[in-house]
Amino acid sequence: MKQKLTTLFLLPLFVLLFLFVSVPNIHAQNLGSWENVDDMRASRFLPQATLLQNGKVLIVGNSSSQGESVAELFNSKTEKWEQTSPVSMAIQGSTVTDLKNGKLLIAGFGYGKNNSELISSEIYDFENNSWVKGGDMIDPRFFHRATLLDNGNVLVTGGLTTSFSILWRAEIYKLTSNSWSEAAQMNSPRFFHTATRLNNGKVLVTGGQINSSTFLKSAEIYDPLTNTWQPTGSMNESRFGHTATLLTDGRVLVTGGTDINITSKGAEIYNPSTGAWSKADDMDTKRAFHQAVLMPSGEVMVLGGSSMNNIDETIATNLVELYSPSSNEWKLMPAMNNVRTFHMAVLLKNGDILVVGGLDSDSEWLKSAEILREKSAPAPFLDLPWNYEGQGKKFEDVGLEINAYFDHSYPLLGGGMIEPANFSNQITAFDGLSDAERDYSRHDGYDWGAYKAGVKNGDPVYPAAPGIAQYVYDRAGGHGIFIDHGNGYQTRYYHLQSTGLIAKTPGVNIPVDRETVIGRVGSTGEHTTGPHIHFGVFQDKNNDGSFNDNIPDGATDPFGWQSADPDPWENYSFFQHGVQKTGNRSYYLWKKKIPKLDKKLTANGGIFEIGRYELFLPEEETLEGLEFSANLFPSEKISEIVVPIGQIINIFLRNPFGELITTLVKPIKITIDFSQADISRFKPGTVSIYSSTDRKTWKKENTLIDFFNKNATTEVDHLTYFALMGERIDTSPPTTSVNLKGVEGKDNWFRFDVEFSLDSIDNQGGLGVEIVLYKIEGEEWQEYTDPIKFSEENSYKIDYYSQDKDGNLEEPKSVEFHIDKTTPEVKVQFNRDKQEIEFIGIDDSGKVDIEEKDFGKKREQIIISDIAGNELVVEDREREKGKRSKLNIYSLSYNDQSFELDKNKFVVAYKEDENGEIKQFDQKLQLNNQDKIVLKYDPKENITKVVEDKKKQEYEGIKILQIITEKGQINYLF
Amino acid sequence: MAKKKSIKKNFQIHILIGILALSVLWLVSLMSSSQSIDNISKPEIQKTITPTPALKTYHSDFLKLTFKYPAEYEVEERFNTIILDAEFGQIKIDKLTTNQNNLNEFLKVFDSRRTMEVQIDQRLLIDGHDAAFRTHVFSNTIPSRKVYFIFISEGRVYAFSADDKILYNDLDQIARSFQYDP
Structure with a gap:
């Protein structure tokens, strides 16, 4: 119980401690390099730059030499300049004070649109991006100083009037009434002095210029509670255009500034408890009209400024130094890209430092801006120290x-x-x-x-x-x-x-x-x-x-x-x-991944692996947790030439509100392992990572191919689909030819076994044939490996095609062939038209040729051949033609097999009258000199009398006797 | 003579009746005594049904373990640790690696690296492995914790811990349901 109470009591303190020390968590020693960002919309001399709670920076004042005033916003996430509602006054030398209620007070002097009226203050509502006129200052002024007091009011001190008088007077802006009232007058008029709120709520004012030849080392303290000014210890040097920074320990560091002729590199520290100044270590560089930024580490960074060796020699500088109060030492930091004086510097939420505008050494107004970024995370370089x-x-x-x-x-x-x-x-x-x-x-x-x-x-x-x-x-x-x-x-x-x-x-x-x-x-x-x-x-x-x-x-x-x-x-x-x-910032330094890195992106980023993809999301991709997910899709052809190597990945990032993020603050690195893929089928130099938002249109990304480790890497600042692709070397399919080996008659009719074989050749320069496939009609596709023998009598249709090693498919082709091993038969009958015995070939193919060869002496051969080349040769040894036709089928030879028949005779007697009417039509088949069947037509009665094996029958009409051979035998029908 | 017979007969009847009555009385007393025995040995039982919370099973291939846990916990696996999060606290399961080859040696080293009081230290077997459940009380602000250590084999220990007493029953259930899945 006691422990719980203790915990309860101490917990809020720990929370506060973490809040205090953790946000932002930046250390000056982590700052790396300057990088130019987009120019402001206008050149600015002594602009005011204020970091807003939404992370943007409001830039106000002193734009170009024409005096036109434009305010703009720097979006630190996109690093782009955004327009804000135009300020209604042309602000010169103004101050901007964050009122801590979502509004800023801009105080100075300027004119309304079209120089219509003198305006001395304006209120900017940054949540609504709107501007309204503020109350009128008692003394519109510029180059003054403004300090937010504990009660929310703003103390404005010194400066120059519109008639260039140096002011003693101070005034207070009252938040609740949006009005100004007179404050107690300072002990000395000042401009380009400093005014710093101390931890005790009072305001320390130091230095400044009192007239054209007098620069002050005096300092005084304003007490808001009593509305009084009290002198305090004087600085060791007169300073004008110097900086004063409240340190974390409550003391105030003052740096640089200039006297009438000499710019100082000196620094000194004011102790509010004692009211005394102590000398701090000198800066490396003399500077005035520079900027000082308090870093979260408690160190103070000074940037740029100008040094003046004499009144005619003013040199702007780009040098940057960092002061450590604990060690009382200055250290040089990376120099800005541009020399600047009368510029403005502001610490961004992500720890970078933004510097804008100012003058260069030629007193040219600058519109440039640059950012000092933290050092990027080191590239992973470690492996475990043993031979695992x-x-x-x-x-x-x-x-x-x-x-x-x-x-x-x-x-x-x-x-x-x-x-x-x-x-x-x-x-x-x-x-x-x-x-x-x-x-x-x-x-x-x-x-x-x-x-x-x-x-x-x-x-x-x-x-x-x-x-x-x-x-x-x-x-x-x-x-x-x-x-x-x-x-x-x-x-x-x-x-x-x-x-x-x-x-x-x-x-x-x-x-x-x-x-x-x-x-x-x-x-x-x-x-x-x-x-x-x-x-x-x-x-x-x-x-x-x-x-x-x-x-x-x-x-x-x-x-x-x-x-x-x-x-x-x-x-x-x-x-x-x-x-x-x-302490120190830790980065993931192993060259290899550990499994199951949290899907929630942390401020330290991480490496994620899915399939062959490795995604490296850098630290501070977000300042808040993002949900990461990725899906893999099967590869799909993009075109005939460019194809994916492996799967396509789709990467999602969602913010805590579930909104999809497609544009990234910092690039992510995508590495694809292609060690399992064969990229030899791609044209050298064409393998690259492609990206797409819709999986239809793909864009090639700058890709680094590591052939040794067999991976490809790209850095992108957008999402969502990515794939490794390349241009195929081989885009043509192979060609397959078919070969039918056998005894061929005509038109792929064969009378013996047929050997079917396929031969496939890829195109020149191709990667070779991968597989040849065939399909017999009615069956499944199968791979062709060896010739196939077909023996059965049948008609065959075989489809076939090949695929090469790059997946190019040949258009399927087909071949038909027939095997007919059966010789034809013959039908012999009397043709009344021709008035002779005719031979009609009978064959399953339906395609027969008949050739008659007359050898004389009543001998002839009738050769019936089918399309497969099978032959039936009928040898006729008693052929007679004419009104009395006679035929003796001596033998039948089927291809090479002969059958000698029993003695037989087919005799036909036929007469017609002059009108073509049948007068006699007798048909007879004798076997072994015996009548087997006799047909006699009686034209008067139109009947055919048939005597078959001595049995008589009559049939109406004309009956034709047909002699049909069958496998070496003869049969008849009528 | 007839009277004697009649008396004798009446007497017999009376005896018979008496026997019957006694039998009935005996029977009645038997019944009532058994009822009273029943009343003693079988008090009226009031059955209440306590709904058993549903248990889920969690398995981790990476951490090589399986356990059952109450359904109201949300489970998150983070590298070497599983966090079971409920409305009133967390139970953690750590996969620890050690140079020691038995539970005693492990605990000796563990204790030597901490300033704490071990209030309870009981040994048991969980899934056939040597285990200990302990209560650690620290001298600083770390809340006291109940921890199950399950020693699997050389170098491998699983620690199931909770720092809120309200979670101790669940911790017991979860830890004791542990199964090692190599």
Whole structure:
């Protein structure tokens, strides 16, 4: 119960602590480089730039030399300039004060539209992007200063009147009544002075110019409660155009400024408690009319300005310096791209610094703007320091088999420091979870051991990345090797065995690569609990080449920070040896992925894998959680030439409101593994990642192909469909020809077995035939491999086609052939028209040819052949023609098989009268000289008398006797 | 003589009646005594039905475990940890890796790295594996926790923990339903 109460009591404080230190979580040492952004719409001299609560920056005032006033908004997410409602006054030298109620007060002087009226204040409502006229100042002025008081009112001090008189007077803007009232007069007139609200609610005013030749070092304090001014300690130097910054400890840092002839590089600090000034370290550069920005780390950055060696020589500068109050030191930071003075700088919500406008060295008004960005996350460069792959394991198998984690609350072990009591007995791991069951508190690296990670006693230890190694020994860690990787990071390996070390003399530098054995797994050092590797990563945060002065503040978690919550370590502020330090930002530094990275994007980004796709979303892709999802689609042809290699991926990002995001703040990197694909079928240089919004129209992206690792990578700032594609080398199908081998008659009629074979050839330059397929009618498609023999009498239809190795399909073709092994038969009958015996071929094909060969002496051959070439040869040895026709089928020969028939005779007697009427029509078949069947037609009675085997019958009409051969026999019918 | 016979006869009848009466009385007393026994041995039972909350099964291929949990929890798997989130708190399941090859040695090292009081330490078997459930009380502001440690084999331990007493019953149920799925 007591513990619960304590927790309840302390919890809000912790929350406040996190809020205070975590947002924004930027450190000046993380700032990297300047980048130009789009120009403002107008050139501006001494503009006012104010960061709004929605993250945009309002720029007001002093646009170009024409005096036309335009306000504009800088959208820090899109980094584009947006128009805002025109200000109704042409503001010169004005001030902008955030009233903390969604509105800004612009105070100065200007004229309404068309110079209609003098306007001295205006209120901007940034939520509605609207402007309204404010109350009239008592003394419209410019180059004055405005300070928000604790009661919400605004104190305006000094400045120049419209008639260029320097003002003593101060006035107060009352929020509740939107009106101005006179405040107590300062002890000295001033302009280009500074006015700073102190932590006690009073306002410190320093320096400024009193007349054309007098610059002030005096300072005075305004008490809003009593409406009085009191002199306080004077600065050490006269300053005009200087800066004053309230430090986190309540003191005020003043920098630079100019006297009549000389620009100062001096800095001094005012202590409100004592009212006294102390000299601070000099800046590296003289500067006045520069800008000073208080960084969340408590340091102060000064930017640009101009220096004046004499009244005729004014030089603008682009130099930037950073002051550390705790160490009282200045450090040079990356210089701006442009020299500037009378410009404006503002700290953005994401930690970047925006600088706009000003004058260059030629006093030209500038419309340019630039941003100082944080250093980008380092490229992953580490691997696990043992040969897990040699054990047949993968990174994802062993990387998370962690004995002891890096404790993000807080990794102070290496610095020998104790963490706050409420954070002992628990750790906060990279997954964002605070846990009392995982090991162990204050740990500043990772431990891997034998059982699950496979790190056994005596195993070789390898560098996580190439670098320069040095030996160390300490009581707790035992034998250790440190490796400087040359990129601002160092890795440390402890508890190594005393034998097998790459070096045993401290201070000796040894180049190492991934193959070098730097030591053996052991358990040297105090308090080890068995052989294991302790692995730590440290960053040289102050870039001085030494890592030892960044212990523990340089401690880095190589797994990054995989949570949407703020990283406690990054935001942890502490004192070490009297110097204030902060923790470190951790990035994912492993070259390989761990499985199941959270689908919710964190501020630290992450690597996501789906199928052959790897997506690297950079840190601070969003400042809030985004939901990531992806789907894979089967590949589909885009055109005949450009085709996908593998599946198409569709990537979704949704904000916390479920809205789809298609444009990204920072590019994401997409890597596609094509190790399983054959890209030899694509034209060299054409393989690329393509993107599409609709899967119909595809756009080629700039792609880096790594042929060694067999992957393709692109960076895009848009979504949603992506695929690896290339132009096919082979776009023509193969050609297949068919071959029928057999004894062919005509038109693919065969009278014997047929051998069916296919031969397929790809086009020249093609990749070759992949498969040949055929289908016998009524059956399924099957692969053709060898010739096929057809033996059955039948008609065959076979379809066939081929596909080449690039999937080009031939248009299917077909062939028909017939096998007819049966010889034809013949029908012999008397043809009344021709008045002779005729032969009619009978064959299943329906196609027969008949040839008669007369050999004389009544012998002839009648050859009946079918389309397959089968032949029946009828040998006739007693052929007579005419009114008395006679035929003797001596033999029948079917192809090569002959049958000699019993003696037979077919005799026909036929007469007609002159009118064509039948007078006689007798037909007779004799077998072995015996009448088998006789037909006699009686024309008078129109009947045919039939005597068959001596049996008589009569039939009406004319009956035709037909002799039909069948397999070497003769039959008859009528 | 007839009178004697009659008396004798009457007497016999009376005896018979008496026997009958006694029998009836005996029977009645038997019944009532058994009823009273029933009343003692079988008190009237009031049955109440307590609805059993539905249990779901969770399986993780990566963490190689299965367990049952009450349906009102939302489950999230994050790297080496499973978080069961309910309205009134969280239960966590950690996959731990250790250099130790038995539960006792593991707990020895675990305890040496913390400043805490182990108020309860009981050993049991869960899914055939050595396990311990303990209550840890810390000297700092970390709330006391009930933790089940299940030692699987060399180097592998699962920790089921909850820091709110209201979750302890659920923790018991969840931890004891654990199954190792290698």
